[in-house]
Amino acid sequence: MAMTKSQRQLNFSIFRYLVLTFWLFIVAFPIFWMVGTSFKPDIEWFAWPPVYITENGTLQNYLVVWADASEYSESVHTQSLQRPWEALGNSTLISLISTTLAVLFGSVLAYGVSRYQILSEGRMFQLLMLRMVPPIVLIAPISIWYRALDLLDSVPGLVMLYFITTLPYAVWMSKSFIDEVPREMEQAAEILGASKWQTIWEVVLPLVRSGLVATFLFILILTWSEYLMALLLSKTNVVTLPIELSKYQGSTEGRVYGRQAALSVGITLPLILVGIIIRKHLVRGFSFGMVRR
Amino acid sequence: MSQIELKNLRKEFGSLVAVNNLNLTIEDGEFIVFVGPSGCGKTTTLRMIAGFEDPTSGDITIDGKVVNELEPRDRDLGMVFQSHALFPHKNVADNIAFGLRMKKVKQDEQARKVKEVSELVRITHLLGKMPGQCSGGESQRIALARTLVTEPSNFLLDEPLSSLDAKLRRELRAECDRLHDELQKTFIYVTHDQEEAMTLADRIVVMNQGKIVQMGSPLEIYGDPVSYFVADFFGNxxxxxxxxxxxxxxxxxxxxxxxxxxxxxxxxxxxxxxxxxxxxxxxxxxxxxxxxxxxxxxxxxxxxxxxxxxxxxxxxxxxxxxxxxxxxxxxxxxxxxxxxxxxxxxxxxxxxxxxxxx
The missing domain is CATH 2.40.50.140 (Nucleic acid-binding proteins)
Structure with missing residues (x-):
């Protein structure tokens, strides 16, 4: 028997919700497990059957990681090298500076590409292709250069590296937002008496602001969580959060999952906070259609 | 007084000749309409007068002075765009005041002029709104007001009505006519709509393939076409x-x-x-x-x-x-x-x- 139209619509929406719910579980489970584990005492980290929601919640993991209330304080352990606050500081400094530079230079470049075709289509594509090169193959040459320039294991070294490697994204993303601003709008401002700078400041910038904020967050996330290049180009002086995370494992005690989880929560929270602060811009920025014609 | 002269004006885009040796004198206070099919060079000509495109060769003079090297804002022009090009992040009053602000007119003077011009085009009730909340016809009136308020000697209008529906188009067409009568300024109007050209123009310039095919009053063009093209283009x-x-x-x-x-x-x-x-x-x-x-x-x-x-x-x-x-x-x-x-x-x-x- 054939279904009626309303039945079909109902079935389809049930199907849609099932698929999306399934997807939500897949996406959200690791986050749930991370947060859950961070509150578990050590015997529950590996327990079988797994403990989904602990009944013995503890802040011990957080205290050990972030407040250095080490329960091993008397014994020999591997955690003496761990400096999470310093790593947080480094990560914050490096990501903010390199992301700001990338978005600043990227958007200026993108404006030139969008309005004055300073780069051809082919050049723009090549710029993006730079990102297709596996980072690992770049590390050796960069190491040599950095050694010569004395940039290894330094904050400026990582800032420069992240700035250069994220610049293509910044150009591409901000260009898509600048392209959205009709040229006629700029010309209208010009013929009404605005100078080029006034036009950019009064007309272009307000219209692409949301897009630039979205670009900023996107690149911030990339930089904030970058592991490979930081691992190979820094050693002991400059440690970022992803590197710090890898230190919470050792030959004697194995992986200390609870501590890692507590640190992971600390790594994730700042990004979520930034996201909440700028959410107004994100919705408009990521929808790519913020200019009403 | 403001007379605009185009002398041997030519514009090439690569191998395409968009405007081919155009010669034209536009008198002060004239309502002149460039009309022709799309790609005939009429908009390119207007954009060259505005200063958004540089002529490949030839001169544009305003009041006897060659303006080729002048920025758009220094040419004493106002322009209304097909897309209206209102600033979506500024409210209607700020949109209209924009040109005055750029010209550093005093605050109270700005407010007075905005009020005056919005009465002229009947949009006082819209001043507090955002452009996104206004209809197409209202947007076009705002765009007109934004241009009028800076009191340029010449108005360039690039298919200003083509995005509107037929009834609004007729209404705003009459509005344009009324404004021209009141202001006695030069209006240079580009359209592909022969009816708009017939009803508005003092003088029609028919263009095709980058050249002027015929120039004359609407009745001359209608009653005495020089070619098949003109005869075919006018009349409904x-x-x-x-x-x-x-x-x-x-x-x-x-x-x-x-x-x-x-x-x-x-x-x-x-x-x-x-x-x-x-x-x-x-x-x-x-x-x-x-x-x-x-x-x-x-x-x-x-x-x-x-x-x-x-x-x-x-x-x-x-x-x-x-x-x-x-x-x-x-x-x-x-x-x-x-x-x-x-x-x-x-x-x-x-x-x-x-x-x-x-």
């Missing part, structure tokens, strides 16, 4: 154009199409035979008893009553049906056979190249 319904041949007959030159042959008026008797086109405006075709020298008997294919007028369609083997306009009060049945008359003074002839045969 369009002029009937039947392709055929001019041949010598017993009593002078005749027009012979695959479906009919008519004698041509005696003033053409000395012209050379050859291929060509016969044109006649639908309102000049006579139906029924006629004293026209030339007439054919034809079956009415379709009757389209429009109220005041009725359109009759005939089959003549041409691409488009042959149309005649009669008074709405006359009644003609579909499939009736009627006499279709071609009065002498209503006949236009064009040669093979499209040039008018006079």
């Amino acid at each position: 319904p369009a002029m009937n154009l039947v392709e055929g041949e001019f041949v010598s007959g017993d009593s002078g030159l005749q027009f012979k199409s695959p479906q009919f042959t008519i004698p041509l008026p005696s003033k053409y008797s000395q012209k050379q035979p050859g291929k060509g086109t016969l044109g006649i405006r639908p309102e000049n075709v006579t139906i029924g008893a006629t004293d026209a020298a030339a007439s054919i008997n034809r079956e009415v294919e379709l009757v389209e009553p429009l109220g005041k007028d009725t359109l009759l369609y005939f089959e003549t083997g041409a691409e488009r049906p042959f149309v005649a306009v009669i008074e709405g009060t006359q009644s003609v049945e579909r499939h009736a056979n009627v006499d279709v008359g071609f009065p002498d003074d209503a006949i236009f002839l064009f040669d093979e190249t499209g040039a008018r045969i006079r």
Whole structure:
């Protein structure tokens, strides 16, 4: 028997919700497990059957990681090298500076590409292709250069590296937002008496602001969580959060999952906070259609 | 006083010649309309006057001064764009005040002028709104106000009404006309709509393929087209154009199409035979008893009553049906056979190249 139209619509929406719910579980489970584990005492980290929601919640993991209330304080352990606050500081400094530079230079470049075709289509594509090169193959040459320039294991070294490697994204993303601003709008401002700078400041910038904020967050996330290049180009002086995370494992005690989880929560929270602060811009920025014609 | 002169103006985009050696003088206070099909160079010409495109060669002078090197904002122009180009992040009042702010007009003076101009185009009730909350017609009025408030000597309007629906278009067309009357400033208006051109212009400049084809008052253009192109472009319904041949007959030159042959008026008797086109405006075709020298008997294919007028369609083997306009009060049945008359003074002839045969 054939279904009626309303039945079909109902079935389809049930199907849609099932698929999306399934997807939500897949996406959200690791986050749930991370947060859950961070509150578990050590015997529950590996327990079988797994403990989904602990009944013995503890802040011990957080205290050990972030407040250095080490329960091993008397014994020999591997955690003496761990400096999470310093790593947080480094990560914050490096990501903010390199992301700001990338978005600043990227958007200026993108404006030139969008309005004055300073780069051809082919050049723009090549710029993006730079990102297709596996980072690992770049590390050796960069190491040599950095050694010569004395940039290894330094904050400026990582800032420069992240700035250069994220610049293509910044150009591409901000260009898509600048392209959205009709040229006629700029010309209208010009013929009404605005100078080029006034036009950019009064007309272009307000219209692409949301897009630039979205670009900023996107690149911030990339930089904030970058592991490979930081691992190979820094050693002991400059440690970022992803590197710090890898230190919470050792030959004697194995992986200390609870501590890692507590640190992971600390790594994730700042990004979520930034996201909440700028959410107004994100919705408009990521929808790519913020200019009403 | 402000006179705009275009001298040997030429614009190339790569190998494409968009505007080809244009010469034109636009008098102070004139309402001039550039009209032509898309790609004819009319918008490029306007954008060169505005300063958004640099001419490949030739000069643009305003008041005798060459302005080629001047920035758009230094040319004493105002421009209204097809897309309105309102700033979506500023409210209507700020949009209108923008030009005054850029010219560093005092705050209280700004407020006074914004109020004045919004009364002129009747949008005072919109001042607090955002452009996104305004309709297409309202947006166009705001765009006009934003330009008017800076009091330029010349207004450039680039298809300002083409994004609006027919009723609004008529309304704003009248508005443009009224503004021009009140302000007595030069209006340079670009459109592809022949009706807009006819109703608004003091002088029409018909362009095609980067060149001026004909210039003149609306009635000159309509009544005395220089070519097939102009004849075809102006008028609604369009002029009937039947392709055929001019041949010598017993009593002078005749027009012979695959479906009919008519004698041509005696003033053409000395012209050379050859291929060509016969044109006649639908309102000049006579139906029924006629004293026209030339007439054919034809079956009415379709009757389209429009109220005041009725359109009759005939089959003549041409691409488009042959149309005649009669008074709405006359009644003609579909499939009736009627006499279709071609009065002498209503006949236009064009040669093979499209040039008018006079």
